[in-house]
Amino acid sequence: MRSLILFIITYLLIFSSIHKANATDLKSDRFRLSGFGTIGITSAGKEQYGYHKEFNHEAQFGGFSVFHDSVLGLQLDADIIPNLTATVQVVIENRKQHDFNNIVDWAFLRYQITPRIVARAGRMGTDLFMLSEYRNVGFAYLWAHPVVEFYAPITTSFYEGLDLQYTYPVASGYLELKVYGGQTGSDIALSRGELHLRARPFYGANASFETDSWKFRLIHAATDVTAVRSPLTGLLDTLNQVPQDAWPQAARFSSKLDGVGKRISYYSAGLAYDDNNWLVQSEVAILSSKWDSINLRNGYVSVGRRFGPVTFYSIAANAKSLDKPTQVTTPLVSSPTLNSLESLTRNAFNAPHINQSTVSLGLRWDLYPKVALKAQWDHTWVKKNGGGLLIIKEPLNKDITLNIFSLNLNFIF
Amino acid sequence: MMRYLFIIILISLSILFSSRVVADIAVIVNPSTGITELTKRQVIDIYMGRTITVSNRIILRPYDKSTNSAIRASFYHQLIGRSVASVNAYWARLLFTGRASPPRTTDDNIAMLKTIENTPNSIGYVYFENLNDNVNVVLRIEINE
Numbered sequence: 001m002r003s004l005i006l007f008i009i010t011y012l013l014i015f016s017s018i019h020k021a022n023a024t025d026l027k028s029d030r031f032r033l034s035g036f037g038t039i040g041i042t043s044a045g046k047e048q049y050g051y052h053k054e055f056n057h058e059a060q061f062g063g064f065s066v067f068h069d070s071v072l073g074l075q076l077d078a079d080i081i082p083n084l085t086a087t088v089q090v091v092i093e094n095r096k097q098h099d100f101n102n103i104v105d106w107a108f109l110r111y112q113i114t115p116r117i118v119a120r121a122g123r124m125g126t127d128l129f130m131l132s133e134y135r136n137v138g139f140a141y142l143w144a145h146p147v148v149e150f151y152a153p154i155t156t157s158f159y160e161g162l163d164l165q166y167t168y169p170v171a172s173g174y175l176e177l178k179v180y181g182g183q184t185g186s187d188i189a190l191s192r193g194e195l196h197l198r199a200r201p202f203y204g205a206n207a208s209f210e211t212d213s214w215k216f217r218l219i220h221a222a223t224d225v226t227a228v229r230s231p232l233t234g235l236l237d238t239l240n241q242v243p244q245d246a247w248p249q250a251a252r253f254s255s256k257l258d259g260v261g262k263r264i265s266y267y268s269a270g271l272a273y274d275d276n277n278w279l280v281q282s283e284v285a286i287l288s289s290k291w292d293s294i295n296l297r298n299g300y301v302s303v304g305r306r307f308g309p310v311t312f313y314s315i316a317a318n319a320k321s322l323d324k325p326t327q328v329t330t331p332l333v334s335s336p337t338l339n340s341l342e343s344l345t346r347n348a349f350n351a352p353h354i355n356q357s358t359v360s361l362g363l364r365w366d367l368y369p370k371v372a373l374k375a376q377w378d379h380t381w382v383k384k385n386g387g388g389l390l391i392i393k394e395p396l397n398k399d400i401t402l403n404i405f406s407l408n409l410n411f412i413f
Numbered sequence: 414m415m416r417y418l419f420i421i422i423l424i425s426l427s428i429l430f431s432s433r434v435v436a437d438i439a440v441i442v443n444p445s446t447g448i449t450e451l452t453k454r455q456v457i458d459i460y461m462g463r464t465i466t467v468s469n470r471i472i473l474r475p476y477d478k479s480t481n482s483a484i485r486a487s488f489y490h491q492l493i494g495r496s497v498a499s500v501n502a503y504w505a506r507l508l509f510t511g512r513a514s515p516p517r518t519t520d521d522n523i524a525m526l527k528t529i530e531n532t533p534n535s536i537g538y539v540y541f542e543n544l545n546d547n548v549n550v551v552l553r554i555e556i557n558e
Binding site: 075139172174212276309368 | 454457458463464465466469472480481493494495496497498499501502503505506508509510511512514
C-alpha cells in the first residue's frame with residue numbers, strides 16, 4: 001500500500017512535468033530538476049568482519065569497492081499553485097533492498113501557510129541529526145561519509161506523515177521549531193539476517209537556532225514498534241514453548257528480545273560552528289527503549305580548518321550500548337535442544353551490543369563550485385561483544401581494530 | 414622626471430579608483446515592491462533562505478548570477494565571506510531536504526537586470542555600470558579587491 005501511494009505521487013509528478021512542460025517550462029520557475037551524486041572507492045572490513053556505513057547498505061568484507069559509497073539522487077520540485085510545491089527524490093545507492101519503496105526517499109507536498117509557517121505532508125526524511133535529511137548528499141557536508149557511530153544506529157531514514165515548521169527571527173539569528181508525526185520503518189541487514197521493522201506512531205519535536213556562524217539543535221523523537229520480521233522470530237516462538245519447569249526464564253528472554261509493542265525514545269543535542277576558517281561540529285544522543293537491542297549513547301566531535309579550497313578535518317566518535325547484554329541463565333534441564341537454544345539466546349542478546357570508537361582524518365577539496373573531492377581514513381576500535389554495528393558471522397569474542405579508506409568525488413547539478 | 418612620475422601616479426590612482434567604483438555591486442529590487450532600502454542583514458537572510466519576506470510583509474524572490482560568474486563570487490564574498498562552493502553546499506542542504514529552493518539563476522548582468530525589471534517581488538544584483546532607472550537600488554556592496 002505504501003509503495004502504491006508513493007508510486008502514484010511520483011508518477012503524477014514526473015509525468016505531469018514531462019507531458020505538460022516543454023523545455024522552457026523546465027528551465028522556468030515551475031519545474032526544477034536537480035540532482036546529486038557521489039562516486040567513490042572504499043576499502044573497508046575484513047574477511048570475517050563486514051563493515052557498512054548504514055544498516056540498509058550491503059556490507060563490505062575487505063578489498064576495494066566502487067559501490068560502497070556511490071550514490072545518485074534526482075529531485076524534482078514543482079510549483080503546483082502559489083505557495084504549494086511538490087517534491088520527489090529518488091536515490092539509487094548500494095542498498096540491501098532496491099524495490100520502489102526503498103528508492104523513493106521522499107515524495108511530499110509543501111505548503112507555505114504564512115511567511116513563517118510551513119506544513120509538509122507525504123514521505124519525508126527523519127530529521128534526527130544535523131545531517132539526517134541530507135546524509136546522501138556528500139557535497140553538502142564536510143566528511144567523506146557520515147560518522148558511522150552516530151548515523152548508522154538510526155536505521156529509519158524517512159517517514160510518512162506531516163510536519164509543521166515555524167521560523168522566528170531572534171537577535172541576529174533564526175529560531176526554528178518543528179513538530180512532526182506519522183509512521184516509519186526500515187528494511188535492514190544485521191549479522192543474523194534481514195530485519196524488517198514498522199513503527200507507528202512516529203512523532204517528535206525539534207528546536208534549532210542558527211546564525212551566520214553557529215547552529216544549535218535539540219531533538220526528541222519517539223515511536224512504538226508495531227511489527228518486526230527477523231530471523232529471531234522463530235527463536236522467540238520456540239522460547240515461548242519451553243516448559244516453565246525446564247527453563248523458567250525462557251518466556252522472559254523471549255519477551256525481552258521481542259520489539260513489538262515497545263517504545264523507542266531518542267534525545268539528541270548538536271552544535272555546529274563555521275567561521276569560514278574553522279569548522280566545528282558535535283552531536284550527542286541517547287537512544288533508549290525496553291527492547292533489549294535498542295539502548296545506546298553515542299556522540300562525536302569534528303574539527304576542520306579551511307585553507308582556500310581545501311579543508312582538513314579530524315573526527316573522534318564513540319557509540320556504546322547503555323546496558324550490558326542480558327545474562328542468559330542455564331536451563332534447569334540439560335538436553336541438546338535446550339543447550340542449543342541457550343546458545344542461540346545468548347548470541348541474540350550479545351549480537352546487537354555496541355561498543356565502538358573511531359578516529360578519522362580527512363580532507364575535502366572543492367575542485368569546482370559544484371564538485372568536491374574527499375579522502376578519509378578511519379581507524380575503528382571494536383570491543384569484545386561490541387560489534388553490533390558490524391556484520392559478523394560469529395560473536396565477537398575479542399577486541400578488534402579496522403581501517404577504512406574512502407576516496408570519493410561529490411557533485412550536485 | 415618628477416613631474417612625469419607624479420602624473421603617472423595620478424593616472425594610476427584614478428584608474429584604480431574608477432575601477433573600484435565600477436566594480437561595486439548594486440542590490441536591486443523590482444519597483445513594485447516599494448522597497449528603497451535594505452540592510453546587509455536583510456539581504457543576507459533573503460539570499461541564505463532564512464526568510465522569504467522583508468519585515469514579514471513583502472515577499473521577495475531572489476535571483477543569482479550563474480555559478481561560475483565573477484560577480485557571484487564577489488557578491489557572496491563581500492556579503493558573508495563565503496566562497497561560491499561553500500554557499501552551494503549550504504544551499505544543497507536546504508534544497509535536498511525540501512526546505513527551500515535556491516535563488517533562480519540568470520545568465521548575465523543584462524539578463525539579471527531584465528529579470529528584475531519584469532518580475533514582481535524580485536531581488537537581484539548587478540554591477541553599478543549595468544544599472545538603469547527601471548529598478549530600485551536598495552544596497553550598495555563595495556568590492557574591496
